[in-house]
Amino acid sequence: MSDILAEGKTTGGGAPSDGLAILESQRSTAETFGIPLAVLAELTHRCPLQCPYCSNPLDLDRGGSELTTEEWKKVLSELAEIGVLQIHFSGGEPTARKDIVELVQHATDVGLYSNLITSAVLLTKEKLSALADAGLCHVQISFQGNEPVVADRVAGLKNSHEKKIEAAKWTRELDLPLTVNAVMHRQNLHQLADIIQMAVDLDADRLEVANVQYYGWALKNRAALMPTIEQIDETSRIVEEASVRLKGILAIDYVVPDYYALRPKKCMGGWGRQFFNISPAGKVLPCHAAESITGLEFESVRSNHSIAWIWQNSEAFNRYRGTGWMPEPCKSCEFKEVDFGGCRCQAFALTGDAGNTDPACTLSPMHEQIFKQAEREAAAHQDRFLYRNFAGGTLETEGEHGA
């Protein structure tokens, strides 16, 4: 038995497992890119939270541009038909869509395994119960801390922590499996041990300890979020200890911060290799940050192309697929099929060219520079957040930041 979908996460600090080959054994991935097993559906960019590390693009899709209920249903049917097995409903806040129950029901009807990735603050027990009845398989709730002072400040929403705790309890009362998703950064890493205990107390099955990845909003807030090396060492120690201690009680997935790594992450399992997501307006993207790369055109489900055609043939997916596009030092690197050159969005954000080696890699000429910059920013204690919103962001007031 082997894991065939790890989405770049590592379990218990070990090496990322990727047994994708099992399902692709009949065909070489270099020749035909099999349809991904899981797809992320970003139903909306609307969200009551304003987290400064939001993974949505700076240029958010407005409500009016979102796919309609019928359009999403058609997408779900098409995904199931071409061999996608799992659908992650995300956002923004997916429950901000009035049709969320209808969409989950449709996913169930066409045979998709559904996962709700939610901030949980809009959930009521009735809504959650309706989602369970519609066949929802798994609930993933984001937490910003283990108590309201830090958590509500990071979320930029009062009483959000309390609502999340309540929703997590309903989730387990309804016998739905729960993953606690904790996004970690300099200003909440000191709570990690308590967050792990909170996940155990909430009777969660899984905990994702995800260090912030720096794109879009998080990149804008990097100075306020970047952890110190000491914090990262301590984090790894806490995660390792907890993984052993809680074996069989709580599974912990750990996403390491790559600025301090020696080798880049195998972002998205390789560009266009095992993952795509669909934006609120229907763009089919190699990853949720891909629209930050200017100069790439992304096809829409509203175009006259099928999703399978877009995956296999569109320019954006093929541009950085496989290893043929790589310049040096990736080209002659023995790890080129291990990490596929790291992250294209990060390469673009930090070097201005998405075709460059991800600076998270020690072989990148920029590695030393970004490592030093991370250290400097972590030490500077510039703690004010730029909150995420449709107005281009709002800087935290002095009073709030003292919290």
Add this chain to the structure above:
Amino acid sequence: MAAGRNISVSEASRPKLPRHARLKFDETRKVWVILAPERVLAPDEIAVEVLQLCDGVRSVGDMADQLAAKYAAPREAILTDVIGMLQDLADKGFLTEAREKTP
């Protein structure tokens, strides 16, 4: 901590897949898969056969009886293998035990 988590598989256990783990035949790839949060597992043929018996009603002992008869193999060896395989799945959180009142 909920009952049904961290179970210890024995001959008397009546295991089943929890709600978040779905055994399904993938028509596109022509293989059996277990769908779980953020993961898709590819069980081998034997695992699929055993998992199909995990209905929360049959005990592990019953499964061993059935498999021993089918393959004309020693029951003890099969029981050991089945318990080992199921415990491995249980440790990963992909197997639970039927509650006292089985529906």
